[in-house]
Amino acid sequence: MVKITTKPGKYTGSGQGKESQINLEVEVGSDQIISVKALDQYAPGSLADNAFKKMAQKIVAHQDVDVDVVSGASETSRGIIEGVKNALTKADVDFEALKANGAKTNISAKKTINVDVAVVGAGGAGVAAALAARQHGVSVALLEKTISPLGASTFAGGMFAGDSQQQKDQDQVVSKKWLYDEYMDASQGYMNSILVRRIIDESGKTVDWLNENGAIMKLVDAGTGGSFDHIGMPATLHGYQEGGTKAVTKLIEKFKSLGGQMYFGFAGQKLLQDDDGKVVGLIAQGDDQELQVNAKKVIIATGGFGGNAKMRKQYLGDVSTQGQVLQNTGDGLNMAWDAGTARHINGSTHYFWQTFSNEDIGAMAKLVGPNWMPLNALADFPNLRVNNRGQRYASETHALDFAVHGAELSEQPKQTEFVILDQAMLDKIKEGGTVAIEDHYGKWKNKREFYMEFNYPTDTDESIKREHEKTDFTSLLNKLASTNVVFIGQTIAELAEQMGVDPDNLQKSITQYNEAKNKGEDDLFFSDTKRMIPVEEGPFYAVKFIARNLGTLGGATIDERMRALAPNGEPVANLYVAGADASGMYGKAYVDFEGGTLGFAYISGRLAGIDAAESVKKNK
DSSP states (O other), rough: OOOOOOOOEEEEEEESSSSSSSEEEEOOOOSEEEEEESSOOOOOTHHHHHHHHHHHHHHHTTTTTTTOOOOHHHHHHHHHHHHHHHHHHHHTTOHHHHHHSSOOOOOOOEEEEEEEEEEEEESSHHHHHHHHHHHOOOOOEEEEESSOOSSSHHHHOOEEOOOOOHHTTTOOOOOOHHOOOHHHHHHHSSSSSHHHHHHHHHHHHHHHHHTTTTOOOEOOTTTTSSHHHHHSSSSOOOSSSSSSSHHHHHHHHHHHHTTTTTEOOOEEEEOOOOETOOEEEEEOOOEEEEEEEEEEEEEEOOOOSSOHHHHHHHHHHHOOOOOOOOOSHHHHHHHHHTTTBBOOOOOEEEEEEEEEEEEEHHHHHHHHGGGGGGGGGGOOOOOEEETTSSSSSGGGOOOHHHHHHHHHHHGGGEEEEHHHHHHEHHHHHHHHHHGGGGSSSSSTTSOOEEEEETEEEEHHHHHHHHTTTTTOOOHHHTTTTTTTSEEEESHHHHHHHHSOOOOHHHHHHHHHHHHHHHTOTTTOOOTTTOOOOOOOOSEEEEEEEEEEEEEEEOBBBBTTTOEEOOOTTTTEEEEEEOGBBBBBSSSSSSOTEEEHHHHHHHHHHHEEEEEEEEHHHHHH
8 A cells, every 4th residue: 555645644624515515524544544524413314414424435445535426416425525635635645646545446246136117216206106016016126326315206395186085175176177277278288188187187096195105295275385376276285294305215115114125326227128129127337236127117217307418408408407406317218218218308397486506506605604595585576587688578476486487587598587676675674574575475374384395394384474574684695795696786787787787778677667666557578566676776786596497397208107108109018107207298388386296206106106017917
């Protein structure tokens, strides 16, 4: 072993994670890295905890900092690598000598298993497929490339249904015609109507089934999550009561308790086919093991390609913001296409509200830690919004119709907007809370509604309390004015200069918006002028957001049994596709009622699992 340092000992380092700094300690010997330990507190079994342990294990095992990131925790992984490098630099480590001592990653083993059904992807669709198939009496292997439950289903708030037992008990059954018309309105006919009808018909049964199996969901009023425009709509959302991560985890535990085989850390690589083109299994890759799964049926449920910049550019065009679930990189779609499934991408992307770029979040976190998060609240009102050319681009009263606003924002240059605020608005919030601007939750005073979204409580009692809290946003905005997120000007011209937009366009937009408010009629975008918030009193502020892409929707053609179809319309033998990988539920836009995407994930997965299991038993 070559010496790597003359200063062995324990050294601290830090790196930038997704939302905050990652602090760690590295113990260094004269010729090796001895240990990497976290100095931050992580919830046991959480993604951050598992990612840290996995990365620490890799770095010590390979004696190298340039190791592969953990799938599903790439930004956390890179922050850990940065922190370790920081600590090793303090120890005067010779990185070339370290590499010379280190072992390179090799595939150390190959393993083969035989099952009736293999499911690739352990999000909502995959877990539902695996559990349903196992409950129908066949052997099942469920493979997931992340190290713990993760994906859109773990972040979501809940799923839609029309006729769950709860809806029946509360006399809130939703018309199937209304649901169908909503899908038709969103897609303008670009949908597989046979599939859509079956999904609607199976929605209530699937909610009941999920509740029976531990993923506790409760019917909540439309609009309780802050989507002001949904207030008064039929109650479709069955909200997670314990959060998506716990719900998916409990479904996996139920699956395992029934004898199902769970493989975390294994990414599907390719489908296996016999000489006749029938799918007969797949190859999956772990960190140090290749797994061959021989199966009679395979179900693909890997969540689309929102995290794959190359595929987004190829199929969605030059501009598309990164999907929220970075590990969804199109693996399953490429496997299905290579096996003969018809490609069916019509540009459908789950744009939903707005967000900040990862780079901007990192810059804000360096200045104020997690205290940047309240900035999101300033996008909760119908303030003037302009694009990066300084133009007003849509009705601001769509701002809390998350799907519509997300779609509108996605059509702007660089999918970017600036929310324009004046000092008068900030002063009102400081004196009376955000409720002084607009009351979003008063409808539920003494009528509490509760569910979990992003694994955090959505609680109308807390929302009412929060919107009455007197909050000084001015100080936060001033602290963040050095970032590429917050811009401040004493005049409109100065604000435009700070934003980097055309000053004439910005002034015209503000003038038109203010005049519409004053005369009670918006001739441009027909906004509800009673809700518009004037821009009159300096200093003036702009907060930059980008379109929030939850992920892509579709890619593989399926039928109403979730079977993958070849270009000629015939099934690809033994192959199913479910959830966000499957086409047919959406046209260009996400459906505008609550719980649509998660609903399709769980329903399509459950149906695929049942059909695969019954087909296996039929052919035995």
